[in-house]
Amino acid sequence: xxxxxxxxxxxxxxxxxxxxxxxxxxxxxxxxxxxxxxxxxxxxxxxxxxxxxxxxxxxxxxxxxxxxxxxxxxxxxxxxxxxxxxxxxxxxxxxxxxxxxxxxxxxxxxxxxxxxxxxxxxxxxxxxxxxxxxxxxxxxxxxxxxxxxxx
Amino acid sequence: xxxxxxxxxxxxxxxxxxxxxxxxxxxxxxxxxxxxxxxxxxxxxxxxxxxxxxxxxxxxxxxxxxxxxxxxxxxxxxxxxxxxxxxxxxxxxxxxxxxxxxxxxxxxxxxxxxxxxxxxxxxxxxxxxxxxxxxxxxxxxxxxxxxxxxxxxxxxxxxxxxxxxxxxxxxxxxxxxxxxxxxxxxxxxxxxxxxxxxxxxxxxxxxxxxxxxxxxxxxxxxxxxxxxxxxxxxxxxxxxxxxxxxxxxxxxxxxxxxxxxxxxxxxxxxxxxxxxxxxxxxxxxxxxxxxxxxxxxxxxxxxxxxxxxxxxxxxxxxxxxxxxxxxxxxxxxxxxxxxxxxxxxxxxxxxxxxxxxxxxxxxxxxxxxxxxxxxxxxxxxxxxxxxxxxxxxxxxxxxxxxxxxxxxxxxxxxxxxxxxxxxxxxxxxxxxxxxxxxxxxxxxxxxxxxxxxxxxxxxxxxxxxxxxxxxxxxxxxxxxxxxxxxxxxxxxxxxxxxxxxxxxxxxxxxxxxxxxxxxxxxxxxxxxxxxxxxxxxxxxxxxxxxxxxxxxxxxxxxxxxxxxxxxxxxxxxxxxxxxxxxxxxxxxxxxxxxxxxxxxxxxxxxxxxxxxxxxxxxxxxxxxxxxxxxxxxxxxxxxxxxxxxxxxxxxxxxxxxxxxxxxxxxxxxxxxxxxxxxxxxxxxxxxxxxxxxxxxxxxxxxxxxxxxxxxxxxxxxxxxxxxxxxxxxxxxxxx
Numbered sequence: 001x002x003x004x005x006x007x008x009x010x011x012x013x014x015x016x017x018x019x020x021x022x023x024x025x026x027x028x029x030x031x032x033x034x035x036x037x038x039x040x041x042x043x044x045x046x047x048x049x050x051x052x053x054x055x056x057x058x059x060x061x062x063x064x065x066x067x068x069x070x071x072x073x074x075x076x077x078x079x080x081x082x083x084x085x086x087x088x089x090x091x092x093x094x095x096x097x098x099x100x101x102x103x104x105x106x107x108x109x110x111x112x113x114x115x116x117x118x119x120x121x122x123x124x125x126x127x128x129x130x131x132x133x134x135x136x137x138x139x140x141x142x143x144x145x146x147x148x149x150x151x
Numbered sequence: 152x153x154x155x156x157x158x159x160x161x162x163x164x165x166x167x168x169x170x171x172x173x174x175x176x177x178x179x180x181x182x183x184x185x186x187x188x189x190x191x192x193x194x195x196x197x198x199x200x201x202x203x204x205x206x207x208x209x210x211x212x213x214x215x216x217x218x219x220x221x222x223x224x225x226x227x228x229x230x231x232x233x234x235x236x237x238x239x240x241x242x243x244x245x246x247x248x249x250x251x252x253x254x255x256x257x258x259x260x261x262x263x264x265x266x267x268x269x270x271x272x273x274x275x276x277x278x279x280x281x282x283x284x285x286x287x288x289x290x291x292x293x294x295x296x297x298x299x300x301x302x303x304x305x306x307x308x309x310x311x312x313x314x315x316x317x318x319x320x321x322x323x324x325x326x327x328x329x330x331x332x333x334x335x336x337x338x339x340x341x342x343x344x345x346x347x348x349x350x351x352x353x354x355x356x357x358x359x360x361x362x363x364x365x366x367x368x369x370x371x372x373x374x375x376x377x378x379x380x381x382x383x384x385x386x387x388x389x390x391x392x393x394x395x396x397x398x399x400x401x402x403x404x405x406x407x408x409x410x411x412x413x414x415x416x417x418x419x420x421x422x423x424x425x426x427x428x429x430x431x432x433x434x435x436x437x438x439x440x441x442x443x444x445x446x447x448x449x450x451x452x453x454x455x456x457x458x459x460x461x462x463x464x465x466x467x468x469x470x471x472x473x474x475x476x477x478x479x480x481x482x483x484x485x486x487x488x489x490x491x492x493x494x495x496x497x498x499x500x501x502x503x504x505x506x507x508x509x510x511x512x513x514x515x516x517x518x519x520x521x522x523x524x525x526x527x528x529x530x531x532x533x534x535x536x537x538x539x540x541x542x543x544x545x546x547x548x549x550x551x552x553x554x555x556x557x558x559x560x561x562x563x564x565x566x567x568x569x570x571x572x573x574x575x576x577x578x579x580x581x582x583x584x585x586x587x588x589x590x591x592x593x594x595x596x597x598x599x600x601x602x603x604x605x606x607x608x609x610x611x612x613x614x615x616x617x618x619x620x621x622x623x624x625x626x627x628x629x630x631x632x633x634x635x636x637x638x639x640x641x642x643x644x645x646x647x648x649x650x651x652x653x654x655x656x657x658x659x660x661x662x663x664x665x666x667x668x669x670x671x672x673x674x675x676x677x678x679x680x681x682x683x684x685x686x687x688x689x690x691x692x693x694x695x696x697x698x699x700x701x702x703x704x705x706x707x708x709x710x711x712x713x714x715x716x717x718x719x720x721x722x723x724x725x726x727x728x729x730x731x732x733x734x735x736x737x738x739x740x741x742x743x744x745x746x747x748x749x750x751x752x753x754x755x756x757x758x759x760x761x762x763x764x765x766x767x768x769x770x771x772x773x774x775x776x777x778x779x780x781x782x783x784x785x786x787x788x789x790x791x792x793x794x795x796x797x798x799x800x801x802x803x804x805x806x807x808x809x810x811x812x813x814x815x816x817x818x819x820x821x822x823x824x825x826x827x828x829x830x831x832x833x834x835x836x837x838x839x840x841x842x843x844x845x846x847x848x849x850x851x852x853x854x855x856x857x858x859x860x861x862x863x864x865x866x867x868x869x870x871x872x873x874x875x876x877x878x879x880x881x882x883x884x885x886x
Binding site for chain 1: 164166167169170171173174175176177178179180182183262264344345346347348349395396397398399400426428429586588589594647648649650782783785786789790791792793794815816817821822823824825827829830
């Protein structure tokens with residue numbers, strides 16, 4: 001089936017098989033491999049995107065459902081060739097190691113700060129608890145969110 | 152705020168050179184690769200832990216839509232077996248399968264779902280066999296590998312079936328008596344590396360019979376040396392290139408898709424991509440060895456260790472992987488970083504039909520640290536001595552000996568890390584009531600704090616740096632200086648997330664005195680082996696090789712009066728020697744090159760009625776030699792600590808009759824933001840005399856020590872023995 005959607009503001013269309021997830025279509029058909037597939041069952045958050053402005057796991061959205069919707073991936077967060085402040089903070093704070101979880105965590109942190117400009121540690125803890133990271137132990141991810149929030 | 156991409160030298164905080172591509176989604180991981188005309192490979196795996204293969208019928212599968220190839224063991228062009236230590240593992244199973252998830256057949260198709268569906272149509276007739284799943288009975292069972300090749304140096308002759316390696320260390324008088332004795336039996340479950348990026352890669356035929364494999368791995372050249380014989384090719388016909396790696400932790404030391412992808416690519420003459428899903432990743436790689444450890448510690452009345460007697464049983468699963476080195480490591484470090492004059496250590500690893508086990512961060516030292524630290528606390532209680540004082544009293548240091556007879560010659564500041572960790576101020580107990588997020592059970596809202604008890608635990612551990620027992624451990628680096636002064640560094644050291652790419656660049660900038668340095672792609676095609684990104688060795692080894700190549704390049708340019716230079720150098724750490732097969736004593740000056748130690752203090756709260764825990768705070772002091780990039784070092788400590796906390800509290804591969812029953816992130820839990828407390832890290836910088844810049848590896852000590860330290864805190868809170876990890880709620884409650 002054919003779907004039309006907006007990804008990072010750009011209109012896109014794709015011929016998809018009915019069983020494909022939004023994640024698969026973003027990665028394999030539309031050229032947005034930034035969102036990662038680490039569990040494909042909504043447990044790890046590596047595929048997190050903003051779907052009509054809401055934080056979702058794109059592996060749990062059927063591509064067919066996304067017809068007519070707006071998606072923002074990690075590739076679409078910066079503006080005018082500049083990094084988003086959350087992206088800058090992740091690099092500066094040392095919050096990136098292997099980086100496989102990073103796109104999902106960056107999107108989740110952007111979503112958190114959009115709703116709560118200066119979260120406390122418990123709020124950061126809860127907001128990012130759906131994103132698994134195996135490398136960092138999360139300490140520098142907390143640092144990055146605080147840095148981006150200016151708290 | 153803006154990111155300053157400072158081009159730092161050795162010892163400075165330097166942001167990752169791959170940081171910006173990783174935060175913008177531009178970094179190409181192995182699963183992101185694409186090629187024109189690419190097919191998708193899929194692996195059919197055994198549903199049995201032990202079965203005879205009666206027949207494999209592929210005729211229906213080959214007719215499925217989109218299918219280009221269906222391959223079995225009959226299609227393996229060269230050697231049918233491979234392995235890191237022994238060639239005992241089939242590329243594709245023939246005659247029998249020995250573990251759940253063993254690869255049996257391959258499919259290449261145009262869409263990954265077509266490949267999966269075609270694999271379902273391959274008919275494999277199995278005759279199930281009784282699986283060997285109890286490691287304690289493996290040596291009385293039928294041999295799983297009757298034709299395994301003869302063992303190499305340092306191996307004791309042990310004729311029992313299913314012995315991967317048995318090692319006995321006799322040190323001093325193994326019958327020496329003390330004034331007091333404490334004993335315990337300790338168990339460690341199977342831990343998984345659970346790296347976030349599942350196994351994946353792209354194999355591209357070169358049109359001349361050879362193949363390029365782009366893959367997430369830990370050691371490019373040893374992959375090549377295993378892949379080429381299985382394909383019936385010369386090493387130079389197989390080029391392994393490092394694709395972006397989504398974490399490793401030991402789990403990528405063994406081959407995954409490399410031979411399979413290459414077989415499909417050569418067979419179809421099309422690029423083939425293989426990407427495991429999470430379930431396949433859990434069954435498709437080796438795990439940390441589960442262990443059972445019997446320990447007895449004898450000491451004088453005033454707390455001096457007299458004799459340590461330890462028996463270690465490791466379940467290696469169906470194939471050897473790196474089990475023999477794990478067996479030896481477990482034995483070497485069984486007494487902990489303490490001076491012990493007399494010891495008897497027996498370490499045995501067996502084959503079973505359980506999931507194969509091999510390398511995981513800590514490599515044998517994690518399991519024994521859990522046991523020896525529990526024993527030290529028991530001994531302290533028995534003698535009514537402060538547990539930290541007891542550890543200081545027995546601390547090993549330079550001049551002391553390991554049970555293998557090896558004298559400690561380098562830096563090993565055990566007493567210093569103990570003092571520094573013990574001096575870290577503990578957080579004050581938090582008042583109740585408080586936000587449910589900050590009590591055990593969290594937002595499950597299970598308590599108002601009535602049954603919550605606080606405990607403080609302490610542990611110390613150590614581990615070797617680099618490969619041991621006479622292994623020829625080296626790293627090559629190549630430096631090309633252009634006429635304009637620009638430098639390009641080639642080194643095949645695998646950047647797996649740990650930050651070795653930055654280390655290489657920092658060393659090159661330091662040595663060359665210029666910021667104009669680039670790092671060429673990591674590949675077997677342009678430079679000799681770097682050895683493995685394992686054993687906390689890569690910082691030391693890559694630093695040595697890059698330093699030497701840079702210095703040689705500058706000398707060459709000086710001699711030539713300028714112009715271009717292209718020079719390669721190989722760095723070796725000081726030579727090690729095998730252990731004596733009968734006594735386990737080192738046959739030379741040293742069997743390990745060097746060690747690193749860490750001490751850790753943990754505050755935990757435990758709901759003793761519900762068996763729920765909350766780790767409140769962790770403070771640690773680690774022996775790092777020299778921090779090449781302090782931010783990366785603390786990142787390793789925090790991340791390594793989290794993995795040890797995971798083993799203490801939640802992580803275990805569950806099996807039934809050898810079948811893995813929790814191969815998902817729903818059922819195999821790893822720590823989240825809600826599980827990890829703040830970690831305070833003290834870096835103890837005492838330069839290692841044999842290491843370039845004095846720098847030791849830093850990745851493993853935090854994982855070695857944290858499991859033991861977390862459980863010590865739980866014991867302090869509950870008063871229970873808690874002799875098995877991961878600790879289960881019913882053990883905390885005492886059911």
